[in-house]
Amino acid sequence: MEVLSAGLGEFRFTEPDAIRAWMRDRKRRDFIDKTLTAGEAVHRFVADGDYVSFDFSSYTRGPLGLIREIIRQRRRDLWYCAKFTLMESTLLVAAGACSRIDVGFMGLGESLNRAVEEGRVKVVEWTNGALTLRHLAGGMGVPFLPTRALLGTDTLKYSGARVVTDPFGGKPIALVPALNPDVGLIHVHQADLYGNARCFGPGVSPLETAMASKKVIISADEIIDHEEIRKDPAKTTIPYFMVDAVVPAPFGAYPGGVQGLYEADYEHFAEYTGLEREGRLAEYLDKYVYSVGSDLEMLEKRVGLGRLNGLRRRATIREGYR
């Protein structure tokens, strides 16, 4: 296939046979209890320099508790996949945990944009669709997938995509390289001890993120019996053998919501936005991350049961989310 043009962006690429070997050797097929605390899971499965992917949004079913734990454990030099990400990409950069971002869509507020302008964080340009397609390729074990997006744009020029002549139809087509993140972080409604997981409602790419990632950490609002999974298998979003750790995490998406369980805490987002605008994210991180030993302690001491119950009461739309 003739390469007509190649994007300038740097990208992580793992050779498909190397991924096969990883999946063969590292992903367990036996039914073992994978529950860990967030602290244990991040300690074991997130290393400095890792490529980290996240699903789905800081407002809805995002693994914000796991993000806070990564910041708390002072991980450095992460390469972050900003497909549809808002607050968490800003927090990771503000905390000095992240030095590169694949964009998608990034940031909540202006401070992350300033960091890019000042060269404090490197970005590679993609789109939300290209990044989820790259996860699908990585999860399928193929080296790339084609797309008719990106073509003709500067987005392509600063991505790692390549344009080739379609060997079947003869027209130009963009190819995006497979992506196999080192770590996939996914918050779910329910999971069993083994990692069989259920997400209700739409999502960006929970399944593709789990398929593609070398290490998968699930955080779950509720732990359910394995028998419940077997009684209603159509509800399983992610099968257990993709999953490395299950973190029981009620309100694990806070300050975001989880559909049908609790609403996003808009007062918290307003507090964040105020501090972000004033360049005071260090105070935010101190209050919600560094000054507490765990997310549970944060929820108890910084949010409180009354407010959490209020968020549950406001989740009045339940249909479809069970």
Add this chain to the structure above:
Amino acid sequence: MTREFTEAEFMIAQCARLLEDQKTAFIGFGMPQVAAMLAQRLQAPQLVQVFEFGAIGPIPLTPFVRGTMGGPANCYRSIAWTSMNQIFAQAHVDLIDYGVLGATQIDRYGNINSTMLGDDFTRPKKRFPGSGGANEVASYCWKTIVIMLHERRRFVPRVDFVTSPGYLDGTPGARERAGLPSDTGPWRVVTSKALFGFDLESREMKLIGVLQGLTQAQVLAEMEFKPVVAEPLEALAPPTAAELRILREEIDPSRTIVGRPAQ
């Protein structure tokens, strides 16, 4: 000039009028959502909104809350909840009639910039959040509608960065030559002062309507390039009482998106 409506209200009402009932429309974040909600409450109750995170056909609850695009209020009473790869596949095979997008900057050929200002990618003068799903929407949908404030700095001869494709360099067949799906591209640009289409030959942006009470010169003064101008020019009706009532009382009572008319 005092007006009884805001720039945002006019833009949103204009955009909503373009959306037809029982058609599919890919809806971007923010103002496109409000326009689709307004259309659904007027002429297009069965407008099938689709979103990049996979929701198909919701009837979003009001009031509109910014931020919760993927949450239960916006996804209420959907037809299907899918994923990003699936919904972009639907657009890829051209099941989606309209795309509705916001934009930071646009050029005479409808190329959209939502990435950066400046000429050095590694050190932009000003950085923005990036494409999101806009590149896919602008690449795939049959008819793309761009909704944006009418400000001189936003309408430039050439965007600093082509995030999402318009008619590229404007030469005939430029999109097809690049490999983009045939017969797609920007269809309307809806602004706070005017309505634009694109000239079928030159692919240049074409002024087709001006808000009643404004002159052509007032509109062109707020653009860094001169578009093709249609003859005759349409006079665009201001928001109707019904449109304003729905926007102010049902969709956005706190007026965070639509704002308040200047006193």
